[in-house]
Amino acid sequence: MSEFTEDQLQRYSRHIILPEVGGKGQKKLLNAKVFIIGAGGLGCPVGYYLAAAGVGTIAMIDNDEVELSNLQRQIAHSVKTLGKPKVESAKNTFESLNPDVNVIALKQRISKDNIMDLIKDYDVVVDGSDNFPTRYLVNDACVMAGKPLVSGAILRFEGQVTTIIPGEGHCYRCLFEEMPPAGLVPSCQEAGVLGVLPGVVGGLQATEVLKLILGKGDVLKNELLIYNALKTTFRKVKVPKNPDCPVCGSNPTIKKLLDYDAEYCTMQ
Amino acid sequence: MAEDIKADKKINIKGLVCPYTFVKAKLAVEDMEVGQVLEILLDYEEALRSIPKSMEDHGQKVLKVEKINDTDWILVIRKEKE
Numbered sequence: 001m002s003e004f005t006e007d008q009l010q011r012y013s014r015h016i017i018l019p020e021v022g023g024k025g026q027k028k029l030l031n032a033k034v035f036i037i038g039a040g041g042l043g044c045p046v047g048y049y050l051a052a053a054g055v056g057t058i059a060m061i062d063n064d065e066v067e068l069s070n071l072q073r074q075i076a077h078s079v080k081t082l083g084k085p086k087v088e089s090a091k092n093t094f095e096s097l098n099p100d101v102n103v104i105a106l107k108q109r110i111s112k113d114n115i116m117d118l119i120k121d122y123d124v125v126v127d128g129s130d131n132f133p134t135r136y137l138v139n140d141a142c143v144m145a146g147k148p149l150v151s152g153a154i155l156r157f158e159g160q161v162t163t164i165i166p167g168e169g170h171c172y173r174c175l176f177e178e179m180p181p182a183g184l185v186p187s188c189q190e191a192g193v194l195g196v197l198p199g200v201v202g203g204l205q206a207t208e209v210l211k212l213i214l215g216k217g218d219v220l221k222n223e224l225l226i227y228n229a230l231k232t233t234f235r236k237v238k239v240p241k242n243p244d245c246p247v248c249g250s251n252p253t254i255k256k257l258l259d260y261d262a263e264y265c266t267m268q
Numbered sequence: 269m270a271e272d273i274k275a276d277k278k279i280n281i282k283g284l285v286c287p288y289t290f291v292k293a294k295l296a297v298e299d300m301e302v303g304q305v306l307e308i309l310l311d312y313e314e315a316l317r318s319i320p321k322s323m324e325d326h327g328q329k330v331l332k333v334e335k336i337n338d339t340d341w342i343l344v345i346r347k348e349k350e
């Protein structure tokens with residue numbers, strides 16, 4: 001028989017009555033462990049919805065403190081947590097939404113030296129970082145570790161989401177083999193973003209994570225979804241796995257993590 | 269009463285209202301094997317329509333809906349699929 005408490009039956013009732021979720025799926029969610037990189041625009045809604053859904057363990061890594069300029073889009077934080085570490089702020093928010101969830105707050109930078117160890121016990125990794133060095137680091141680490149990765153990016157009015165299943169589909173380097181030159185990427189002063197955009201993109205990322213955990217539906221494997229908020233368009237682009245990809249191809253040239261640091265905007 | 273059909277499992281959900289009537293019934297079905305029969309005792313009249321409809325939407329078979337006294341009904345469901 002089910003071991004749900006009466007509170008859990010009420011909290012998750014709208015999940016349990018879905019044929020694709022049910023009590024069994026809800027237990028998978030409660031037992032799942034998700035690692036989120038970044039507690040900013042994307043990390044906030046992803047963590048918020050995963051916590052609401054009852055994903056049992058959520059780790060978040062971010063080295064920043066909450067600033068007033070974050071609150072236009074980073075919905076896990078508030079004026080009460082200004083100056084506090086973002087991961088602590090988010091942990092308080094998510095755990096007050098759902099006490100079933102254990103949020104592990106990691107106030108540090110993700111790097112080539114710690115990432116493999118940090119992600120090794122998790123089922124799914126979510127990239128909500130805001131810079132290319134981290135995006136490539138996370139991609140390469142997930143390919144090497146064989147971890148499913150749900151990657152998201154936002155800029156101005158446009159967002160992108162893709163789901164990387166190492167060994168099955170494409171990876172980020174199949175899409176963009178090398179990081180773009182720094183000059184081509186807007187620095188943070190030039191890079192505006194519509195505040196609701198990370199809500200849409202983070203919501204899509206959280207949906208991908210839930211489907212991966214449940215083993216239901218289709219995910220954005222070999223596909224990139226592009227959302228344009230100004231035009232209200234969603235576009236799916238096919239991204240075939242590149243057999244010559246430097247990290248996931250048949251003869252990879254990248255066999256250990258690199259030094260990804262570059263002078264890109266890190267939203268400090 | 270369901271004397272002609274032997275229930276493998278019986279649940280009493282008297283006092284519950286939607287959606288918890290269906291939540292309890294669905295969890296009971298999930299824990300059963302295909303082919304097994306569930307007997308549900310309930311007193312929430314709305315659920316007499318909603319549970320059979322939802323069970324059939326989920327691919328299960330409704331064998332019986334029966335009023336047993338002034339306040340209570342019995343629903344008998346056979347699990348047809350996981």
Ligand SMILES: [Zn+2]
Pocket residue numbers: 170171172173174175242245246247248249
């Ligand atoms: Zn690749």
